[in-house]
Amino acid sequence: MTDSVLWRKQASIVMMLARKLSISPERALDVFYTTKTYRQLVGQKCGLHLMSDGYLVENLIAELRSNGIKDISWSVG
16 A cells, blocks of 8 residues: 555544544544554555445544543544
8 A cells, every 4th residue: 555545544534533432633633643553554554444434434433442441532433
């Protein structure tokens, strides 16, 4: 996957995450960069870059919940 395609995928994921969690895109970007999902996505060894953006957002939310992130509103279903 080229860098520009991966960058657009990350941007889409961050924007979806921001909408889903009702947080700013800047905050969503900060959150995204701290996750294992992000590291796996850019590493491209486990195939996450092949998954849909929606799947990755749900994966991110599950990861954040399992890590006990406290400063995000969990109004998502």
